Amino acid sequence: MSEQVYAVVGPYGGRTPQNLGNNATFGFVVTDEGVVLIDSGGTYQGAEAIDRLIKQVTDKPVKYVLNSGGQDHRWLGNGYFKERGARVIASEAVVADQHKRLQDQMFMLGNQVGEKEIVGTEPVYADETFTDSMRFILGSTVFELQRVGPAHTPGDSLVWLPRKKIVFTGDVVFVGRIPGVLAHSKSKGWINAFDAMA
Template sequence: MVRGMAFDTSRRQVVKGFACLGIGATLPLCCGGTWIQAVAAESFTLTEIVDGVHVFTGANELMNEANHGAICNLGIVIGDDAVAVIDSGGSIVEAGAFLAAIRGITDKPIRYLVNTHMHPDHIFGNAVFRDAGATLIGHRNLPRALAARGEFYLRSYRNQIGATLMKGVEIIAPTMLITDRQELDLGGRKIELRAWKPAHTDNDLTVFDPATQTLFAGDLVFLEHLPTLDGSLLGWLGQMDELAAIKAAHVVPGHGTAPASWPQALQPQRHYFEALARDLRKAIEDGTPLAEAVGTAASSARSDWQLFDEYNERNATAAYAELEWE
């Protein structure tokens, strides 16, 4: 059923989800028994990047009320019998628009929701797809990570994006857990899930569609948006070659332009991580304390990235504490 193996821009198809919701329109979402009023000021656009693979590109911003938490890339893969959704988005509003956009493309059942990792921009919309009947899938470490962080996420994001946008958001752990590799059969099309060792987080999962050589990398790949470190810098660097060995033609990164050439898309973040590690190793060797070292580490990479000031010191803090043990 899948014809075009290569990425073909001429056959792109665009489906808008938010577009069908005017200002003040009511989006019928049943979440914990409440109807949610979705006021979507901007459009949610799904683009078909190759046959049966549709992608939403998030904004390179922090989650906030105005962007509906829609800051990461989301996608779907459509088989003969069913649909797999990759990440659910950063709010019920976004996830509702995503579901509406999917329904504008296909009536096939949404059999799976794959969570690529624990972060709120990727999982806050889970309830919408659970209610749509999808089985939730994640890394074997994802339930543990959500147990330790879920309460904090619900509280800190209420402050950050506001109670209105947090409405209906639930922390929902996957029931189908991946420890290594697993295939999902969508009917005439099998996609490959792969659990990784700690890198961006300790629960990173990728999705590969061999038919179109499309890799959904989750946040193991960042473009333009500074990578964020919430797992292991050494683990991330150490698995970069294994990632590059995936026989993909293109990648949908967790953040940034999608699709992008593979494995070239790994190069910018590799460069950043190496600069960060180099600067911090020198600081540690010199006895420079953490609080002082994180202010200047990787500053040579500042102009290469968006959101550098928002995330670099945090990355440096986590990386310093890890590299101290080398």
């Protein structure tokens, strides 16, 4: 994407034992003081797989994990990174959505990914939340978080790097995947999310 900014594009298709629930696009930013990860993967083992990719780029630790939504592959890897000292940030709406859908998500992962592959996967919620927006700096990199949901999920949030003019969209934008309009999705809100992104 850009120097110090990386996309991790998970396989297209459903959640499987092979992809450990990581059938989405994730991102990470390497700063002077550590790594900021956008979305932690669908399982504990999925998070470990993402961490192995990060270690191919840098030996700096993951300092922050930003959950862009309440979908399982956006947050159920939080525990892996929390154990290693990362702080987790998400909007209040994301955390409420995570609580509401946890049981269904764990049931689905057990069926699609497999009971062996989800070992270690436990709900770990944000250390810090925000209502509509938040800004922080790590190293010399500015991060701006903006809740734009409900769209695909109730708390969908964008992560904007203003100095680099790069945005991480989570499940607001689907590329190479069929958009999932589900019971908790809001089509009108999705249009508003695109307006906010523009």
